[in-house]
Amino acid sequence: MPVDCDLGDTCYIQNYMDRDAGPGSRDFTCSGLSYDTHKGTDFALPSLAAMDRGVDVLAAAKGVVRGVRDGMIDKAYTRAEDARIDGRDCGNGLVLQHDDGWETQYCHMKQGSVRVRSGQVIEAGTVLGQIGLSGRTQFPHLHISVRHNGQPVDPFTPDARADTCRSGEARTMWIDDIAYEPGGIVSAGFADQVPSYDTIKAGTAGIDALSSDAQAIVLWGFAYGGQQADVMELEITGPQGRVFQTRQQVKKDQAQFFRAGGKRLKSPLPAGTYTGIVTLERKGRIVSQKTVEIPLR
Ligand SMILES: [Zn+2]
Incomplete structure (x- = not known):
């Protein structure tokens, strides 16, 4: 490596x-x-x-x-x-x-x-x-x-001809196997508003705790290797069950992308631990999933 x-x-x-x-x-x-x-x-x-x-x-x-x-x-x-x-x-x-x-x-x-x-x-x-x-x-x-x-x-298939897929799969140049991932979720987190793409790429979009007077609860996911028709699902559950869920389609192939979704809060959410599950799906199958938690005090 x-x-x-x-x-x-x-x-x-x-x-x-x-x-x-x-x-x-x-x-x-x-x-x-x-x-x-x-x-x-x-x-x-x-x-x-x-x-x-x-x-x-x-x-x-x-x-x-x-x-x-x-x-x-x-x-x-x-x-x-x-x-x-x-x-x-x-x-x-x-x-x-x-x-x-x-x-x-x-x-x-x-x-x-x-x-x-x-x-x-x-x-x-x-x-x-x-x-x-x-x-x-x-x-x-x-x-x-x-x-x-x-x-x-190509260290993954040094023997393969350029026009064949995986024909050199039997041999790789890596000493330790490197599993092929066809895309995935890079990071996920909570926020109290939809974060900017710049803060997600900087690594500063997530918050550690949600305050009881927050105006919104938002879950975001940052992913790579997106293909047209992929779906990113964002689901938030809290101490009293599901708070929010959305399924958003990827409209075109994208090397990197993010999706966010959440709920405006007219009244405070109950205190406790909130869980966010971000799932990337392709043709009905789960490609990648990340779970994040946040306390609300
Ligand atoms: Zn390069």
Whole structure:
């Protein structure tokens, strides 16, 4: 694992390598977790707050450090950043040269975090730096590319031909199996109003407790890998049973999205523990579910 976090809990894979040779995109399972010409795997963090707390990037294998860059700021990409980034799309990062023509490249690392130097020989698992938001990226993640003799290789199916799905499933380059998740809920929480998308991505949307004079009780869910016709269900229950429920459809494929729903409070809710269950459904099946609790005093 090139990142020191728990997949499905404190990090997730937003994008795999694009296995479609044409203008479209698909990941190695022929699903949508990729984008056109993407040549690596993106290990993403749930929020900017998680990035600030610090998640280490680790060497995937023993190698020699090459091409180190640091010093670029951690800032979400927009077109206005093109001049500043000036082709340095990878941001802060480095390349590790391994034996027999293999190399791995690590991108978008946090400014000032890269702690290895060019020419250094390092073992697998060595801390290289931390996940950041430098270069051409809109969310905190590590992009790792695997190449053999300069050609990109998908570490999930190194033997598969580009136009077949899972044909290389028998072999993966990872030592420990990494389960494929076709999307999921990144984070969920309560609020006393519909939160802004910016606060959700920052990791500051949730509140720890609801006050008895709150004007509303709101449940929100932030998810990745949304496909058209997916449904996000938001359900709040309290000490006296169900308070609120909504089912909201995803209208088009979306790499990341959030939904929120709740109830205006004309009179105070009874004190106690409130539970929010956020469920992502696809074709009638549960893809992912997160449960959160909040006290009302
Ligand atoms: Zn990437």
